[in-house]
């Protein structure tokens with residue numbers, strides 16, 4: 034997994050609540066058997082005038098000018114600012130794959146749906162939960178100032194505003210450790226092979242039907 | 247020892263190791279696989295030269311991309327080449343790793359959440375995962391079941407475990423007796439209407455109270471299926487005699503002395519009487535009415551006799567904005583009656599409502615009646631080949647066909663339209679599925695979630711109606 038330590042980047046504001054994973058990456062793109070290449074179809078239905086297909090030439094498709102990611106001032110954004118319950122709906126990891134492939138490394142919201150939140154960490158995206166009031170004020174600042182940037186520092190668990198003001202955020206210690214060191218979960222778990230085998234031996238006696246072939 | 251909830255018991259029984267900060271390695275008893283969220287996981291195994299930890303705990307079936315029309319050419323019946331490759335890839339992966347697959351053409355193939363309980367692959371007390379958020383369905387059997395992402399699918403394949411932190415406990419208690427015409431789907435929609443789509447975030451929801459005790463096991467599956475629409479990854483119902491009776495004799499159910507042992511263990515899978523929940527929500531079952539969603543989120547739901555909301559009456563600016571967007575997308579006017587919304591398409595199917603009881607209930611409404619000529623397409627899609635077979639043995643297919651429905655082959659179908667069954671732009675659909683997000687059933691399509699009975703009644707009328715007028 035790619036490491037995340039610190040990043041300063043332009044913030045794109047997605048000013049709506051309950052953005053679901055069908056909106057983040059519509060189902061026709063889930064037919065891919067690869068992990069990459071989803072970026073051009075991130076928010077596909079909101080982003081383009083037409084309905085995209087997996088084999089469409091995205092560079093030739095008409096864009097919806099008013100959609101936030103199509104506005105010149107938010108080009109190159111790596112931080113997405115959004116509203117409550119972001120990522121609700123399906124478990125598709127294609128959603129964080131698409132966000133990452135597009136270039137987002139951080140998503141800031143008052144709350145996230147559970148599965149999406151979890152999937153982000155597996156793909157070196159940090160989902161940051163901030164108070165509704167703070168998110169609200171960040172929206173105002175992003176709208177007010179073109180080229181608005183934030184610095185996200187995972188080590189100190191702080192977001193630093195252009196003014197220098199720091200906003201602390203929470204992150205699970207284990208996940209932080211994995212992100213900062215780019216660790217692979219499977220490798221970590223396999224270090225505990227003996228515990229897994231011991232568990233199997235123990236439970237086979239209690240629930241043998243779960244081990245009968 | 248302190249009192250435990252059902253979730254506590256299931257969690258505790260599956261701890262392999264726990265760190266001081268609560269990070270836990272949890273053992274997984276069953277993984278269900280389908281074609282959409284597994285290819286990258288198998289690819290990951292191959293790249294890392296890893297083998298599945300236990301082959302026999304995995305069961306695969308394709309569902310999202312399979313056509314529901316003619317299947318006589320097997321996989322070649324899938325006309326979209328990209329869909330076809332995905333289904334073929336599942337077959338290649340399961341063969342390479344020796345995993346059992348109920349492939350296209352097998353009578354046991356179907357929607358993974360229908361196949362799991364039906365085959366006994368899901369059993370009480372198990373931990374069950376699948377790369378699909380509606381895995382919550384399996385909690386109806388007293389299993390700890392939830393959806394995972396593809397990285398976790400690979401993690402479970404390689405290690406038989408997941409790295410997790412424990413969720414909080416939430417109890418949704420519905421007492422009283424449901425009125426006639428009110429179904430498990432209405433109960434769960436009413437719950438989501440009350441708690442909101444984020445109401446269960448971070449929690450495992452146990453559904454308790456008289457209404458769930460009275461409910462059939464299949465009805466409980468409908469309810470648990472939509473726990474995720476209330477934000478909870480896990481939905482649970484305590485084990486009782488009905489659960490045991492449901493499981494008995496199924497392909498993967500324990501046999502002989504193991505059966506007796508298992509039943510004794512399973513009967514303890516209830517929350518202790520004095521167990522404490524972090525959050526409790528109560529509803530009066532006798533006051534729940536048939537439900538219809540009007541908007542683009544499952545929490546945008548109303549009684550069938552209600553009126554579509556008016557954003558002008560909403561104080562919260564973000565919410566008012568949400569209502570305005572939903573009305574525009576759905577092509578509805580503020581304050582219009584739900585009953586004035588047309589039903590141009592009707593879809594009875596999906597992992598929420600494609601089991602035999604759902605079909606019996608819908609057929610009972612349709613018997614001797616015809617669907618309205620305003621309905622452009624009405625589909626019935628069984629949850630599995632075995633459901634289809636059973637329905638045909640009972641003659642339900644004939645009732646549907648005589649009423650004007652198309653009787654199709656099993657799969658996810660128009661629930662999310664990854665196959666050829668799509669809801670056209672601008673059309674309103676009475677759908678028994680679980681999500682009404684923008685574009686869910688087809689780009690620009692307008693979904694209204696209802697019970698199978700309500701979908702059948704809407705098909706007859708050509709617009710939404712109270713099913714109780716058709717009983």
Ligand code: SF4
Nearest residue numbers: 380596597658661662
């Ligand atoms: S029927 Fe719908 S919700 Fe259920 S697994 Fe298939 S696509 Fe997902």
